[in-house]
Amino acid sequence: MARALIEALNLQIHYGGIAAVKGISFAVEEGEMVCLIGANGAGKTSTLKALARMIPAHGEIHYGAERIDAVPAHELIRKGVALVPEGRGIFARLTVAENLAMGAYHRNDKAGIAADLERIHALLPRLRERAMQVAGTLSGGEQQMLAIGRALMGRPKLLLLDEPSMGLAPLMVEKVFEVIRAVAAEGMTILLVEQNARLALELCSRGYVMESGAITVADTSAALLADPRVRAAYLGE
Amino acid sequence: MTGAWSTKEKIGLACVALALIALPFVLAMAGTAWVRITNFAVLFILLSLGLNIVVGFAGLLDLGYVAFFAVGAYVYALLASPHFGLHLPFWLILPIGAAVAGLAGAVLGAPTLRLRGDYLAIVTLGFGEIVRIFMNNLSAPVNITNGPKGINLIDPFRIGDFSFSANSGALSGPIKYYYFLLLVLLAVIVINRRLQDSRIGRAWVAIREDEIAAKAAGINTRNIKLLAFAMGASFGGIAGGMFAAIQGFVSPESFILNESIMILAMVVLGGMGNIWGVIAGAVLLSFMPELLRYTVEPAQKALFGRMLVDPEVLRMLIFGLALVLTMRFRPAGLWPETRHRRELDADRK
Numbered sequence: 001m002a003r004a005l006i007e008a009l010n011l012q013i014h015y016g017g018i019a020a021v022k023g024i025s026f027a028v029e030e031g032e033m034v035c036l037i038g039a040n041g042a043g044k045t046s047t048l049k050a051l052a053r054m055i056p057a058h059g060e061i062h063y064g065a066e067r068i069d070a071v072p073a074h075e076l077i078r079k080g081v082a083l084v085p086e087g088r089g090i091f092a093r094l095t096v097a098e099n100l101a102m103g104a105y106h107r108n109d110k111a112g113i114a115a116d117l118e119r120i121h122a123l124l125p126r127l128r129e130r131a132m133q134v135a136g137t138l139s140g141g142e143q144q145m146l147a148i149g150r151a152l153m154g155r156p157k158l159l160l161l162d163e164p165s166m167g168l169a170p171l172m173v174e175k176v177f178e179v180i181r182a183v184a185a186e187g188m189t190i191l192l193v194e195q196n197a198r199l200a201l202e203l204c205s206r207g208y209v210m211e212s213g214a215i216t217v218a219d220t221s222a223a224l225l226a227d228p229r230v231r232a233a234y235l236g237e
Numbered sequence: 238m239t240g241a242w243s244t245k246e247k248i249g250l251a252c253v254a255l256a257l258i259a260l261p262f263v264l265a266m267a268g269t270a271w272v273r274i275t276n277f278a279v280l281f282i283l284l285s286l287g288l289n290i291v292v293g294f295a296g297l298l299d300l301g302y303v304a305f306f307a308v309g310a311y312v313y314a315l316l317a318s319p320h321f322g323l324h325l326p327f328w329l330i331l332p333i334g335a336a337v338a339g340l341a342g343a344v345l346g347a348p349t350l351r352l353r354g355d356y357l358a359i360v361t362l363g364f365g366e367i368v369r370i371f372m373n374n375l376s377a378p379v380n381i382t383n384g385p386k387g388i389n390l391i392d393p394f395r396i397g398d399f400s401f402s403a404n405s406g407a408l409s410g411p412i413k414y415y416y417f418l419l420l421v422l423l424a425v426i427v428i429n430r431r432l433q434d435s436r437i438g439r440a441w442v443a444i445r446e447d448e449i450a451a452k453a454a455g456i457n458t459r460n461i462k463l464l465a466f467a468m469g470a471s472f473g474g475i476a477g478g479m480f481a482a483i484q485g486f487v488s489p490e491s492f493i494l495n496e497s498i499m500i501l502a503m504v505v506l507g508g509m510g511n512i513w514g515v516i517a518g519a520v521l522l523s524f525m526p527e528l529l530r531y532t533v534e535p536a537q538k539a540l541f542g543r544m545l546v547d548p549e550v551l552r553m554l555i556f557g558l559a560l561v562l563t564m565r566f567r568p569a570g571l572w573p574e575t576r577h578r579r580e581l582d583a584d585r586k
Contacts, residue, residue, distance in 0.1 A: 052448055077455040089450035091443055102443050105436070106455030147450075154455065
C-alpha cells in the first residue's frame, strides 16, 4: 500500500472542558476516497476542521512525510490541502468568477490558473454560465459546486469536504455527489464528512463511523453497508 | 481595473481639477472662514478614507478611530512646539506621526483579532477613550501631554522661510494649507484605489465575507487584519499631524467619542467601501452644520423676527433625520460600493 497522504494519530479536540474528539486515529491513502460518517455532534466536522488547522487540537497530523499539526491554516493550501467548509463558506457578495479567482489566491502561475479555470468550467458548466452572477444569489446546490470549484482552483492534492449535502434538495444532493465522483475519478484524494451515510458509503471505498468523539467502526464501504449495526443506526433500517 | 482614461473622463477630470484649484479663491471672497471650513472638511475626508479601509474594505467595525487622529496630532504637537522645545520640520514629523499611529493601530488590532461586529466595536470604543484619557492625564508625574490644558503654540508647516500660516500676497495661510491638504488627499485617494484593486484589497474583501474560507484560500487572516488596522490608523495619524499644525493647538477635548461616531457616519452615509461615496459623505457632513449655522439664524430672524431654535440644536436634529432617511431609503449609503449594494439587494429577495 502507498504511504498515507494524511494520517491523524490520537487526535483530540476540546471545546472548553468538553472533549469533542477523544483521541482518534485514521489515515487516507493517496488517491483514496474515504468518508467519516456519524450522527450530529459525533465530532466529524471538528475532526475535519482540525485537519485543516482551523481549530486547535492535540495529537499528530501527518501529511505525507511532513507533520502539519503546527502549520498555520493559511499555509495548508500551498501544501495541497483544500477545505470545502461546512455551510459552503462562499464569498456571497463576490461574483462566481471572483470566488473562483480567490481559490487561486496563493498562486501566481497565470497560465496554470487559466488552465485550471477551464478544467473547472468543463466539470461545472453552471459556473461558467453564471460567472458574472453574485455568488449569494446562486441556489444552494450551485453554491456548493462553487465551493468545490473554488477549492479545486488551489490545485490541491487532498480535498476535505465538510457536509456537502447539507441543506440541499435531494436532486441537488445527487448532482453534487456526481461532481465529487468526477473529481475523484481524476485521481483526487478525498476525505468526506457526511451525515447522509448511505450516499457517502456508496461513493467512497472506505469509511469510519464516529460516535460521540470516537471511531467505533472502520471498514470498507461494502462491509459497512452490510453491517447490521451501521444499518440500524445510520441507514434507517 | 487598469487606468486607461477615455477622452471624456480626461476632460471631466481636468474640469474637476480646475474647480478644486480655483475653489479657495472663490471661497475667500465669502470670507476666509470658509476656506478654513473647507480645510477641516478635507481633514475629515482623509479620516473617513482611513476609517474606510478598516470598516469598508476589511469589514472591521471601529468606534475608536479618532484615537489615531489624536496620536498623530499629539506626535506633531510634541515634536514641534515649545512644550519640549523641539521644532522638527513637518515633512519629518508627518511620517513619524503616521508610523506611530500605525503602530497604535496594530496594538489595538492584535488583541481584537478574534472579535467581530459588536464585540469588536466595544473594544475599539474603549480603546478610543483610553487614548483620550491618557492624553488628559499624562501631565504628572512627568508632564508629557500637558493634560487638559493641551499644547499651545504648535509650529505651522514651514519650508525654509515659507510659512504656511502667514499671508503671502494673495495666498492667505488657509489657502496654502488647502493646497497642501489637496495634495495629500490626492495621494491618499491614489493609495486607496491601488489598495482596493491589489491582492491585499482582495484579501480584505475575502475576510469581510467569510474568514474560514479566506484562511482556506491561503490568506494569512491575522496579518491582513492587522495591516488594515495599521494602514487605516496611519492615515488618521497624518490627518492628525496636519490638524495640529493648522490649529496651532491640541487638547484632549478634540478627540472625543463624538468625533469617532461622526467619521463613521460619514463612511456609512456615503457608502462603505466606495472611495467616492465616502468622500461625498465626508463633504456633506462637514459642510452641513456650517451651512446651517449661516442660514438658520438669518432665516429665523426674517421669519419670526427673533431666534426660536438655536442652530446647534437644529443641527443635531437635521443630522439625525438625514441619517434616518438615508438608512431608510438608501441603506447601503448614498453612493455604495457595488458589493455592499449586492448584499442588501440579496437580503431583500
